[in-house]
Amino acid sequence: MTDKIILPEHIGIIMDGNGRWAKKRGLPRNMGHKKGAEVFVDISKYCKELGIKWLTVYAFSTENWKRPKEEVDGVMNLMRDYLKNMKKAANEQVAVRFIGDKTPFDADLRAMMEEAENADVGEVITTVQIALNYGGRDEIVHAVKEIAKDIAEGRLSAEDITEDTVSARLYSGTPEADLIIRPSGEERLSNFLLWESAYSEFVFMNVLWPDFTRADLDAAIEEYSKRNRRFGGV
Numbered sequence: 184m185t186d187k188i189i190l191p192e193h194i195g196i197i198m199d200g201n202g203r204w205a206k207k208r209g210l211p212r213n214m215g216h217k218k219g220a221e222v223f224v225d226i227s228k229y230c231k232e233l234g235i236k237w238l239t240v241y242a243f244s245t246e247n248w249k250r251p252k253e254e255v256d257g258v259m260n261l262m263r264d265y266l267k268n269m270k271k272a273a274n275e276q277v278a279v280r281f282i283g284d285k286t287p288f289d290a291d292l293r294a295m296m297e298e299a300e301n302a303d304v305g306e307v308i309t310t311v312q313i314a315l316n317y318g319g320r321d322e323i324v325h326a327v328k329e330i331a332k333d334i335a336e337g338r339l340s341a342e343d344i345t346e347d348t349v350s351a352r353l354y355s356g357t358p359e360a361d362l363i364i365r366p367s368g369e370e371r372l373s374n375f376l377l378w379e380s381a382y383s384e385f386v387f388m389n390v391l392w393p394d395f396t397r398a399d400l401d402a403a404i405e406e407y408s409k410r411n412r413r414f415g416g417v
């Protein structure tokens with residue numbers, strides 16, 4: 184056991200392995216996503232209990248549209264269920280935000296996303312950012328377009344561009360991720376938080392996302408704490 188736990192302020196999670204989890208049980212892939220969504224809800228609650236400021240989860244990438252329509256619709260319906268339940272359940276002090284390009288989503292889903300983002304949750308402990316139709320490269324392209332527009336319209340000059348100029352135009356409201364966790368045994372970033380992961384610690388775990396528990400999050404934070412201690416001097 185590490186004696187000193189250092190809590191990351193911002194944790195990113197690539198919720199991977201839902202399909203394999205379902206396949207192992209002879210179930211349709213969407214059952215893996217359903218269990219994955221339940222785990223996501225529990226892990227967000229746990230982040231609030233721990234006092235983690237930011238949790239960003241990768242729910243649907245710009246590349247995921249290539250999947251069968253049935254699977255895409257399944258994930259979107261899980262999102263609808265989550266947003267409905269959120270309204271009913273006690274979600275005080277957990278704010279929800281979406282990052283990614285919202286334009287391709289159905290109008291009803293967009294309205295629900297907006298409603299969740301505007302909900303009054305009281306004093307916020309944890310902000311959960313759900314990356315939906317998100318891609319790290321797409322996010323940077325979006326920022327570059329905004330900068331080009333600002334220059335064309337005279338609000339900005341090219342010489343004044345700094346890293347902050349780009350950070351301020353990203354989808355995400357938090358530029359840095361301290362810890363990025365990828366379960367399922369894969370060791371790739373897959374276009375998640377490219378700009379925001381410049382100094383992140385990466386923890387890859389062998390558990391499939393639907394089997395991921397609070398104890399797994401504890402283990403990842405413990406690993407993060409050890410690495411921080413090693414590089415923190417003394």
Ligand code: FPP
Pocket residue numbers: 198199200201202203204216217219220223241242243244247258261262265313
């Ligand atoms: C990756 O596993 C997972 C996804 C592409 C979808 C993740 C979505 C959820 C967990 C549900 C979203 C809902 C809410 C409410 C956040 P994979 O399908 O690529 O798994 P595999 O690599 O084993 O096939």
